[in-house]
Amino acid sequence: MSNTLHSHLWALTRGYRHRFAAAVAAMALASLLLLSVPLIAKYALDVVMEDGLASGIPLLATMAAALTPEHPLLGYLSLSGVLVVLVTLGAGVFHYFRGRLTATASEALIRRLRTGVHAHVEHLPAVWHDRMDTGDVVQRCSSDVETLRVFFSGDLVEIGRALILVAVLLPLMFWLDWALALVAVALMPVIFACAWVFFRRVQFVFKATDEAEAELTACLQENLTGIRVVRAFSRQPFEMERFGGYNAAFRNRYQRLISLMAVFWSGSDLLCSAQIGLVLIVGGSFVADGRLTVGDLFAFLTWVAMVIWPVRQLGRILTDAGKASVSLVRLAEVLDAAVEEQVRSGSPDTPPARPASAGAAPVAGRGAIEARGLTFAYPGGSPVLQNLSFRVNPGQTLGIVGPPGSGKSTLVRLLLGFYDPPPGTLLIDDVPIERVDRASLRDQLAVVLQEPFLYSRSLEENLRIGREDADPALLTTSMDDAALTETVAAFPEGLATRIGERGVNLSGGQRQRLALARALLRRPAVLILDDSLSAVDAHTEVHVLERLARRRGRQTTLIVAHRLSAVRDADQILVLGEGRLLQQGRHHELAAAAGPYRELCRQQGLLDDDDDEDVTVWRVGDED
Ligand code: ADP
Numbered sequence: 001m002s003n004t005l006h007s008h009l010w011a012l013t014r015g016y017r018h019r020f021a022a023a024v025a026a027m028a029l030a031s032l033l034l035l036s037v038p039l040i041a042k043y044a045l046d047v048v049m050e051d052g053l054a055s056g057i058p059l060l061a062t063m064a065a066a067l068t069p070e071h072p073l074l075g076y077l078s079l080s081g082v083l084v085v086l087v088t089l090g091a092g093v094f095h096y097f098r099g100r101l102t103a104t105a106s107e108a109l110i111r112r113l114r115t116g117v118h119a120h121v122e123h124l125p126a127v128w129h130d131r132m133d134t135g136d137v138v139q140r141c142s143s144d145v146e147t148l149r150v151f152f153s154g155d156l157v158e159i160g161r162a163l164i165l166v167a168v169l170l171p172l173m174f175w176l177d178w179a180l181a182l183v184a185v186a187l188m189p190v191i192f193a194c195a196w197v198f199f200r201r202v203q204f205v206f207k208a209t210d211e212a213e214a215e216l217t218a219c220l221q222e223n224l225t226g227i228r229v230v231r232a233f234s235r236q237p238f239e240m241e242r243f244g245g246y247n248a249a250f251r252n253r254y255q256r257l258i259s260l261m262a263v264f265w266s267g268s269d270l271l272c273s274a275q276i277g278l279v280l281i282v283g284g285s286f287v288a289d290g291r292l293t294v295g296d297l298f299a300f301l302t303w304v305a306m307v308i309w310p311v312r313q314l315g316r317i318l319t320d321a322g323k324a325s326v327s328l329v330r331l332a333e334v335l336d337a338a339v340e341e342q343v344r345s346g347s348p349d350t351p352p353a354r355p356a357s358a359g360a361a362p363v364a365g366r367g368a369i370e371a372r373g374l375t376f377a378y379p380g381g382s383p384v385l386q387n388l389s390f391r392v393n394p395g396q397t398l399g400i401v402g403p404p405g406s407g408k409s410t411l412v413r414l415l416l417g418f419y420d421p422p423p424g425t426l427l428i429d430d431v432p433i434e435r436v437d438r439a440s441l442r443d444q445l446a447v448v449l450q451e452p453f454l455y456s457r458s459l460e461e462n463l464r465i466g467r468e469d470a471d472p473a474l475l476t477t478s479m480d481d482a483a484l485t486e487t488v489a490a491f492p493e494g495l496a497t498r499i500g501e502r503g504v505n506l507s508g509g510q511r512q513r514l515a516l517a518r519a520l521l522r523r524p525a526v527l528i529l530d531d532s533l534s535a536v537d538a539h540t541e542v543h544v545l546e547r548l549a550r551r552r553g554r555q556t557t558l559i560v561a562h563r564l565s566a567v568r569d570a571d572q573i574l575v576l577g578e579g580r581l582l583q584q585g586r587h588h589e590l591a592a593a594a595g596p597y598r599e600l601c602r603q604q605g606l607l608d609d610d611d612d613e614d615v616t617v618w619r620v621g622d623e624d
Contacts, residue, residue, distance in 0.1 A: 004332060004336060005325075005328060005329060005332055008328060008331070008332045008335060009328065012109060012112070012113055013109060016105040016106075016108065016109050019101050019102075019104065019105035020101075020102070020105055020152075020156060020157070022097075022101050023097075023098045023101035023102045023105070023157050023160075024157055024160035024161075024164075026094045026095070026097040026098040026101065027094070027095075027098045027157050027160055027161045027164070028160070028161070028164040029091075029094045030090075030091040030092075030094035030095045030098065031091075031161055031164055031165055031168070032164075032168060033087045033088075033090050033091040033094070034087075034088070034091045034306070035165070035168060035169065035172070035303065035306065036087055037084055037087055037088065037302075038298065038299040038302035038303055038306075039299055040057070040080050040083055040084055040087070041080070041084070041295070041298060041299070041302070042293075042295035042296060042298055042299040043055065043056045043057045043060070043080070043295060044056070044076065044077055044080040044295070045293070045294050045295035045298055046293050046294075046295040047061075047073065047076050047077070048073065048077075049293065049294050049295070050293055050295075052072075052073065053065060053072055053073070053076060055293070055295075056076050060076055060079045060080060060083070061076060063075075063079055064076040064079055067079075098157060102152070102153055102154070102156075102157050103153060105152070106149060106152035106153035107149075107153070109152060110145060110148065110149045110152065110153075113145055113148065113331070114141070114145050116335070117140070117141055117145065117331060117334055117335065118141060120334060120335055120337075120339065121137065121141065121334060123339035123340055124334075124337055124339060124340065125338075125339075125340040125418070126413065126418035126419060127379055127419065128337055130378070130379075131379075135218075137334075140330050140331060140334055143327075144327035144328075144330050144331055145327075145331070147320075147323050147324050147326075147327040148324050148327050148328060148331075150320065150324075151320060151321060151323075151324035155317045155320050155321060155324070158310070158313060158314075158317050159314070159317055159318075159321070161310060162310040162311065162313070162314045162317075165306070165307050165310055166307065166311075169303055169306075169307055170185070172303070173185075173300065173303065176292075176296055176299065176300070177286065177291070177292055177296065177300075179282075179286075180279065180282060180283050180286060180292065180296075180300055183278055183279055183282045183283075184275075184278075184279050184300055184303070184304050186275070186278060187271055187274060187275040187278070188275070188307075188308070188311055190271060191268060191271050191272065191275070191308065191311055191312055192311050192312075192314055192315055193315075194264075194267070194268060194271065194315070195264075195268060195311075195312050195313075195314065195315020195316060196314075196315040196318060196319070197315075198264045198315065199315050199316050199318075199319035200319055200322075202257070202260055202261075202264075203319065203322075203323075205253070205256060205257050205260060206257065208253050209250070209253040209254055209257050212246070212249050212250040212253045212254075213250055215246050215249070215250075216243075216246040216247060216249075216250050219242060219243050219246050220243065223239050223243065268312055272308045272312070275304060275308060276301060276304055276305060276308075279297075279300055279301055279304050280297075280301065283296075283297040283300055283301070284297065340438060360435065360436065360437040360438075361431055361435055361436055361437060362436075362437050362440035363428055363429055363431075363436055363437070363440045363441050363443070363444045363525070364429040364431075365429070365444050365525045366394040366429050366525060367392075367394040367395065367429070367444070367525035367526045367555065367556030368391075368392065368393055368394050368427075368428070368429050368430060368556070369391070369392040369398075369415065369427070369428060369526065369556065369558075370390070370391040370392070370426075370427040370430070371388045371389055371390050371391075371411075371425060371426055371427075372389055372424065372425050372426075372427070373387050373388070373389055373425055374387070374388040374389070374414075374421055374422075374425040374426055375387055375388070375422065375425070376410065376414060376419070376421050376422070378410075378419070383579060384407045384410050384579045385407045385410055385411060385414075385579045386578075386579045386580050387580070387581075388411070388579075388580075388581050389581070390572070390574055390581070390584060392556055392558070392571075392572065393556075394525075394556055395552055395553040395554060395555065395556060396552075396556060396557075396571040396572065397548075397549075397552065397556075397557040397558075397559065397569070397570040397571050397572075398556075398557070398558050398559070398570060398571065398572050398573075398574065399559050399561065399566070399567025399568075399570035399572070399573040399574070399587075400558065400559070400560045400561075400567075400573070400574045400576065401560075401561060401562070401564065401567060401573060401574070401575055401576070401597070401600065402574075402575060402576030402577055402582075403577065405578075406576040406577050406578060406579065407576055407578075407579040408530070408531075408560045408576060409530055409560070410579075412447060412528055412530050412558070412560065414426055414433070415428070415433075415445060415526075415528065415558075416441070416442065416445060416447060416528075417433065417436075417438050417441050417442065420434060421433065421434075428441065428444075428526075443522075443524075444524055444525040444526060445524055445525070445526045445527075445528060446519035446520075446522045446524035446526070446527050446528065447519065447528040447529075447530060448512065448515045448516045448518075448519045448527075448528070448529050448530065448532035449515065449530050449531075449532060450512070450530055450531040450532055450534055450535075451508075451511075452511055452512060452514070452515030452532070454499060454500065454506070454511060454514065454515070455500065456498070456499065456500030457498065457499070457500070458495065458496050458497060458498050458499070459488060459491070459494075459495050459496070459497050459498075459499060459514065460475075460495040460496065462499065462514060462518065463475065463478075463479070463495075463514065463517055463518050463521060464518075464521070465518060466522060467521050467522055470521050474521060474523070475521060477520075478517045478518075478520040478521040479517045480547070481516075481517070481520050481544070481547040481548070482513045482514070482516040482517035482520060482544060482547075483513055483536075483540045483543045483544055483547075484510075484513045484514060484516075484517045487510055487513065491504065507535070508535035509535040509536040509537065509540070511535075512532050512533065512534070512535050512536055513536060513540070513544075515532065516529070516532060516533075516544065523555075524555065525555065525556060526555070526556045526557075526558065527548070527551075527555055527556070527557045527558070528557075528558045528560070529557070529558065529559045529560065529561075529566075530560045531560050531561055531562060533545075533559075533561065533563070533566055534561075534562060534563070538565070541563075541565065541566065545566065545569065549569060563604065564587075564597075564600055564601060564604050564606055565604075565606075567587070568587040568606070569587070570586070570587070571586070572584065572585070572586065573585060573586065573587060573590060573597070575590065575595070575596055575597050575600075577596060582595065582596050583595050583596060583597050591606070591607065
């Protein structure tokens with residue numbers, strides 16, 4: 001196990017190790033008590049079949065002689081019976097404590113792990129999330145954690161029990177009769193090895209079955225979320241056939257798993273019976289020779305039966321331990337990934353274990369943005385922004401237009417600090433963005449995306465995200481500015497209306513306006529609209545733009561848009577094409593000059609017909 005894995009395991013079990021140790025101790029005591037039952041029975045049998053009370057446990061024999069002098073044999077047997085009940089009761093109490101201790105320790109530990117992994121994932125940089133498959137991350141946070149839970153809540157103590165049983169039983173059996181002891185353990189290594197090899201081999205069948213189930217679920221989920229597409233294209237027969245295929249694959253794999261398990265359990269049953277049979281044959285002949293008593297043979301047979309089950313289980317448990325260590329490695333990979341603040345600057349949000357790096361400055365909150373020869377490529381890709389230079393003064397409005405893929409959203413992501421531009425090429429309030437504290441950066445910037453993410457909660461909760469304590473008057477103004485007031489009033493429960501899967505569905509435009517109101521409520525220094533008025537009608541767009549214009553001078557606004565109507569009043573417009581700055585200026589200047597902007601104006605009917613004559617046709621790229 002690598003050092004980092006060791007340290008993760010150590011950190012994970014911190015504060016709970018003594019509980020697990022106590023659970024193993026309780027388990028050991030319970031097992032020891034249960035092991036003594038065959039011994040009590042052995043002496044009882046000896047008393048009956050050998051030399052009377054002289055062959056019994058001295059203390060019980062004395063008590064029997066004193067309590068029932070007329071029927072000492074019966075007295076001894078009754079006392080043995082009572083002792084068996086008491087011992088089993090004691091074992092039950094220890095078992096109870098073992099269960100309680102493991103349950104509380106493992107559940108608390110897993111809760112800590114789950115919270116830790118979730119908190120860590122929330123702080124991982126966008127680059128990490130880009131690289132990882134969402135399904136894989138979900139699997140790590142759910143099934144890998146579950147595998148560890150199963151291990152800590154049961155298997156760990158079971159391993160302790162099997163080892164203790166073997167450690168106590170072996171000397172006990174050798175003490176009674178070394179030769180029979182050797183016979184009694186003869187097949188144990190074979191039983192253990194078979195279980196171990198079988199469960200290791202069968203791992204891939206387990207995995208294949210899990211995968212088949214995951215495929216079946218994914219197919220179902222895809223069908224449900226895309227039900228409209230499925231119907232619109234009359235794809236039901238095809239989808240049903242596809243689902244049937246996955247269903248059959250799952251059944252086949254599951255059947256194979258079950259038949260393999262059946263072979264294993266019946267095969268190992270045979271081995272266990274053979275082991276007991278061996279003890280019976282050899283032990284029986286020892287009894288016939290007078291080397292052993294019937295009681296000794298009884299004790300041997302019971303002990304072998306008692307220890308065979310944990311030994312058989314040990315093979316499975318060790319394989320599970322292997323699975324748990326794989327899960328721990330997968331979780332350690334997540335936990336070892338550097339969190340965002342570690343990648344760059346420090347922030348008040350940073351978990352305490354990761355101190356903020358020196359020099360991170362808070363954003364001044366004026367809203368000045370500047371790019372100086374900004375060139376950027378995603379990790380492992382070619383540049384998507386090339387040598388971009390522009391400046392937006394506080395309170396100004398900047399429009400950004402360009403065909404899809406020209407780098408508009410990338411510029412927004414860089415401003416939000418999701419990716420790192422080359423040092424000194426992007427500045428906020430005249431401070432290079434890499435020197436700016438990230439939490440403060442995001443506090444000053446508010447972004448509205450084209451397809452905003454909304455939670456399945458009430459409208460008000462969605463609006464107040466990040467500003468739970470916002471003043472109701474501010475909420476009203478923000479909703480007014482985003483043209484949301486009437487929409488909300490139309491819902492019977494108003495702001496308390498739930499949205500999403502268990503509530504009302506909002507149209508694309510309503511979602512965009514909700515996200516806009518949410519952003520406005522934050523009173524940001526910089527408001528970024530990333531094509532976020534695309535789904536609202538022209539009338540509402542005018543209303544929103546008018547309201548935004550009133551904030552000029554107080555709030556810097558960046559409007560990324562396909563429709564030029566959204567940017568025509570901007571103080572400055574950037575025209576991007578394949579990551580380069582093709583044109584820069586105000587609407588009337590750009591519309592008057594030959595170039596891609598004028599071509600866009602013509603396509604969108606924003607030019608007068610006589611202006612159309614001298615247009616050089618620019619290929620800007622394919623529009624949506
Ligand atoms: P726009 O917003 O103008 O449509 P984007 O900024 O989204 O353009 O994309 C610019 C280019 O960057 C595209 O070629 C796109 O494929 C690429 N790109 C966008 N996001 C990523 C990413 N996370 N990883 C790698 N490449 C990306």
